[in-house]
Every structure is written in C-alpha cells, then in structure tokens.
Amino acid sequence: MVTTIDRPARPGHDAAMNKRNEADSCVIVLFGASGDLAARKLIPALYEMAESGALPGGTCVVGVSRTPMSDDQWRDVLRPSVEHHARSFDARSWDKFAKRLHYFAGDGAKRNTYPRLMQRVDELSQSHGCGGNVLFYLSVAPSLYEPIIGCIDESGMVLEGRRWCSINRDSMPWQRIIVEKPFGQDAASAASLNRALGRAFDEDAIYRIDHYLAKELVQNLLVLRFANTIFEPIWNHRYIDHVQITAAETVGVGKRGDYYDSAGAIRDMIQSHLLQVMALVAMEPPTRYTAHHIRQEKVKILDAIVPTPADRLQEFAAFGQYAGAEAEPAYHELPGVKPRTTTETFAALVLKFNNWRWAGTPFFLRTGKRMAAKRTEVVVQFKQPAADLFSALALDGAPTLGRPANQIVIEIAPRECVSLRFEGKVPGQGMKLDSVSMDFDYARRFNAEPVEAYGPLLMDAMRGDQTLFKHRLEVESAWDSMMPFLGPESAPLRKNLAGNYAPGSWGPASSDALLARYGRTWHHGG
Numbered sequence: 238m239v240t241t242i243d244r245p246a247r248p249g250h251d252a253a254m255n256k257r258n259e260a261d262s263c264v265i266v267l268f269g270a271s272g273d274l275a276a277r278k279l280i281p282a283l284y285e286m287a288e289s290g291a292l293p294g295g296t297c298v299v300g301v302s303r304t305p306m307s308d309d310q311w312r313d314v315l316r317p318s319v320e321h322h323a324r325s326f327d328a329r330s331w332d333k334f335a336k337r338l339h340y341f342a343g344d345g346a347k348r349n350t351y352p353r354l355m356q357r358v359d360e361l362s363q364s365h366g367c368g369g370n371v372l373f374y375l376s377v378a379p380s381l382y383e384p385i386i387g388c389i390d391e392s393g394m395v396l397e398g399r400r401w402c403s404i405n406r407d408s409m410p411w412q413r414i415i416v417e418k419p420f421g422q423d424a425a426s427a428a429s430l431n432r433a434l435g436r437a438f439d440e441d442a443i444y445r446i447d448h449y450l451a452k453e454l455v456q457n458l459l460v461l462r463f464a465n466t467i468f469e470p471i472w473n474h475r476y477i478d479h480v481q482i483t484a485a486e487t488v489g490v491g492k493r494g495d496y497y498d499s500a501g502a503i504r505d506m507i508q509s510h511l512l513q514v515m516a517l518v519a520m521e522p523p524t525r526y527t528a529h530h531i532r533q534e535k536v537k538i539l540d541a542i543v544p545t546p547a548d549r550l551q552e553f554a555a556f557g558q559y560a561g562a563e564a565e566p567a568y569h570e571l572p573g574v575k576p577r578t579t580t581e582t583f584a585a586l587v588l589k590f591n592n593w594r595w596a597g598t599p600f601f602l603r604t605g606k607r608m609a610a611k612r613t614e615v616v617v618q619f620k621q622p623a624a625d626l627f628s629a630l631a632l633d634g635a636p637t638l639g640r641p642a643n644q645i646v647i648e649i650a651p652r653e654c655v656s657l658r659f660e661g662k663v664p665g666q667g668m669k670l671d672s673v674s675m676d677f678d679y680a681r682r683f684n685a686e687p688v689e690a691y692g693p694l695l696m697d698a699m700r701g702d703q704t705l706f707k708h709r710l711e712v713e714s715a716w717d718s719m720m721p722f723l724g725p726e727s728a729p730l731r732k733n734l735a736g737n738y739a740p741g742s743w744g745p746a747s748s749d750a751l752l753a754r755y756g757r758t759w760h761h762g763g
C-alpha cells in the first residue's frame with residue numbers, strides 16, 4: 238500500500254492558506270434534489286450559512302432530479318423542511334434565499350441530460366455571478382455515483398482534472414465534487430469509485446465528505462494533542478493502557494431498512510466515521526497544519542492497523558442486532574430488511590497498530606443503534622502509576638493501587654466536553670484517595686451550541702480547503718482494515734444475531750465478553 242499522498246497540484250489547496258481565504262461563489266449542482274439528505278440537511282445548512290452572511294453572494298443551487306418540478310414547486314417542497322431543520326427561520330430571509338434555489342428535471346445518469354444541464358448551469362452562473370465555478374454534489378443512491386461521474390466527465394463540464402496540464406489553472410474557474418458516503422461497499426468498489434473520480438477530477442478537486450470531521454470535538458482532538466505540551470509526551474503505549482471509541486445511538490434503523498440491510502454498523506459507522514476519529518487520536522503530529530500534511534499522517538496510521546486474522550475473528554469482534562420494543566419492531570422485522578438478515582446493528586471491534594507509538598495498545602471501537610444513550614466519545618485510559626506509594630501511608634491500610642487510573646474522556650456528542658480524571662486526597666486525617674474530574678465543557682466555556690456539520694463543510698469546499706475531507710488513500714486503507722469483518726469469514730460472528738440485545742441496553746453480552754477477554758470493561762459514561 239502506498240502511504241505517501243500527492244502534494245496539492247496548486248498552492249491554493251492548502252488548508253493553512255485557505256482558512257484565511259474567502260469562499261468563492263459557485264453553482265452547486267445537487268444530484269438527488271428530491272432526496273431526504275437535501276431536504277433535511279443540505280438546504281437547511283445552506284440557508285443557515287446564507288442567514289449568517291457566510292454564503293458567498295453569488296452562490297446558487299440547481300437541484301437535479303427526475304421528478305418534473307418547477308423552481309417554485311421545489312422551493313415549496315423545501316420550505317417546511319428548512320423551517321423544521323434550520324436552527325432558526327425567518328420568512329423574509331427565506332424569500333431572499335429561495336431565489337438562489339433552482340430546479341432541473343433530468344436523469345443525471347444519462348448522457349443526453351448534460352447539454353441542457355450545462356446550458357442551465359452557464360445561465361445561472363452568469364445571472365448569479367458565479368464566475369463559472371461549479372460544485373457538484375452527489376447525494377444519490379451509491380449505484381448512481383459512477384454513472385453520474387462518467388457523464389460529468391464526458392460532458393466537458395470539468396475543465397480541471399485530466400485537462401489540467403493544458404491550461405493556467407489559477408486563472409480558470411474551478412469545478413469540484415463532493416461525494417457522500419457510503420464511499421463504496423468494500424475495498425474493491427471503493428477503489429473503482431476512486432478510479433472513476435480520478436478520470437474526471439484531480440484529487441484536489443474531490444471532496445469525500447465525512448460529517449464527523451466537522452464536529453467541534455473531533456477537530457479539537459488535534460488542538461488537544463498538538464497545541465499543548467502536557468499530553469503528547471504521554472500519548473503512547475508506555476502510558477496509555479487502551480483507548481475506547483464509542484458512537485452509541487438511541488434511534489433505530491426506522492425507515493432506512495433497505496439501505497441499512499446492505500450496509501450494517503461497520504460500513505455505516507466504523508469504516509467511515511469511527512476510523513477517522515481513531516486516526517486523529519492515534520496519528521503522529523503533522524509537521525504543518527495543512528490538509529496535505531494532516532491527511533498524510535492519517536493515511537500512515539490507517540495503514541499501520543494490524544490486519545485482523547480472518548480465522549480468529551471472534552477474538553476481535555462482537556456483533557449484535559436489536560430486539561423489538563414498543564417504540565420500534567426488532568431490526569429483522571423492519572420493512573426493507575431481509576427476514577433472515579445477518580446484518581449487524583451493533584459492532585464492537587479491537588484494533589491494534591504496528592508502530593512504535595502504539596505497539597500492543599488495544600483500541601476498542603463500538604457502535605450500535607437502539608442503545609441505552611446517545612453518546613459519542615473517546616476514552617483514553619491511562620496505566621496505573623508505576624509504584625504504590627500511598628498504600629503504605631494509608632491509616633486504614635486500604636491499598637491505593639488498583640484505584641481508577643487517570644482517564645481523559647472526550648465527549649463528542651451530545652455534550653461537548655473534555656474531562657480529565659485524576660486522584661486527589663480526601664480532606665481529613667489519614668491518606669484517603671478519591672477520583673476527581675476536571676471538565677472543559679464547551680457550552681459552559683464558550684456558550685456555543687453544536688453546529689450542523691454540513692454548512693461549514695460546504696463552505697470549506699467553496700474555499701478549496703480539504704482538511705476535513707478524506708483522501709483517496711484514507712478511504713482505501715480504512716476499507717482494507719475492515720474487510721475481514723465483512724467477508725464470508727465473518728459468518729460465525731453473524732450467527733443467531735436476531736434480537737441478541739435489548740433496546741435501551743449497551744449491546745449484546747458478547748460485547749462485554751470481548752472486553753473481558755482483554756481484561757478491560759466498557760466505559761458507560763455518567
């Protein structure tokens with residue numbers, strides 16, 4: 238596996254520079270305009286950006302979908318959704334914003350759609366003043382990704398990409414593409430999708446979105462580790478016993494049975510989001526704060542994951558499927574789900590790295606639907622102190638070693654908080670210890686509520702900043718590490734899954750047994 242990524246083809250594609258850059262106006266060509274993501278996330282996010290004055294003045298959207306609709310009809314469909322999903326809503330701001338929304342009825346996977354689409358994009362670019370910049374957004378069924386990318390390529394709408402050498406790119410409008418997850422179904426399909434994208438676009442024009450990277454506390458991982466002196470020297474196998482990364486959700490699969498049954502918890506959450514979080518926790522310090530340097534380090538650490546032996550998977554994973562309760566039927570009874578499905582709605586995995594920093598330190602990853610609490614967190618569990626100094630002093634003779642060791646908990650959602658647990662002396666006579674916690678709570682310190690990730694990510698793409706988007710090699714390495722858990726060898730893990738954990742629990746018994754095998758227990762928060 239290649240672990241060095243190409244430098245950006247032009248210096249503008251450098252996070253350090255682009256953080257300071259203004260976002261450029263562009264026409265956003267949104268494939269999947271009548272879909273759920275557009276209505277629930279993308280358009281409300283753009284509305285919020287427009288309302289806050291962040292959306293560049295000329296930016297407009299042309300929604301592409303097969304259903305015949307006029308601009309006004311599409312706006313009428315979107316309005317209630319924006320009212321519901323945006324953080325605030327103002328009728329006058331909406332009327333102004335809605336003028337930037339246009340609709341184009343057509344099949345994005347058919348070549349003959351493109352001459353008309355190109356003409357419409359040109360007209361809108363001129364009337365709104367977008368300077369010819371185009372941001373494609375693939376928010377469609379994954380089976381349509383490659384056909385649409387192929388059509389875009391053939392249409393001649395992309396002036397960058399493989400034609401880069403013949404033009405002065407700095408004086409040209411740009412064309413970029415944002416690709417939604419799932420990015421492939423496995424290592425081979427992800428590589429094929431990357432090849433299709435690479436035929437049409439340069440790597441620095443491809444934005445593989447992962448909304449976890451836009452979460453404040455995920456970004457704060459870099460600041461915590463690399464803007465402080467005290468953590469990095471102990472951030473290794475000598476001081477850290479293990480790391481737990483959890484993304485537990487109380488919601489079930491609901492109406493997404495069709496999609497979810499072909500995905501499962503590993504594809505839906507671990508291969509994408511949790512491995513990204515893990516990479517930020519485990520990677521080496523980048524030498525500069527640029528998209529290129531950060532993504533290079535992520536590729537290296539993902540590449541250092543020790544391959545899981547396919548014949549011993551039960552030592553490294555536990556799977557589950559939620560049972561039914563009043564709020565929602567059991568997973569295997571949902572519409573769209575195969576009755577004898579073996580798809581996991583819960584997965585717990587153990588991964589290790591083959592490098593000097595982490596040799597031997599287990600990273601436990603866990604995600605599940607219908608769990609006891611909505612909780613996304615990283616727990617860094619430190620080792621016990623090297624010597625048991627205080628037990629000798631304790632008047633009551635109670636041993637002090639074996640007390641809770643230091644722990645850093647990075648709560649990503651729903652609360653945004655970093656807590657450090659350490660031992661303190663209980664006031665009074667004798668030497669009694671108790672654990673105390675120092676908390677840095679975002680809401681209390683900054684009076685800031687979590688922001689919907691899509692708005693800032695779209696702005697980054699308009700700015701040309703790829704820091705929070707995934708490189709081709711990150712995606713491919715992440716798939717490589719997950720393949721043993723997804724192939725036919727995973728059949729023993731998938732036996733008798735139906736209803737093996739109760740809704741509102743922390744997953745199946747096999748999940749606790751997995752950690753017990755390593756002499757550890759899951760952190761269930763407080």
Ligand code: BG6
Nearest residue numbers: 418448484486505506510613650
């Ligand atoms: C999505 C998954 O990527 O992330 C969903 O497809 C999941 O199944 C969601 O519910 C979780 O995101 P968040 O931000 O609520 O943790």
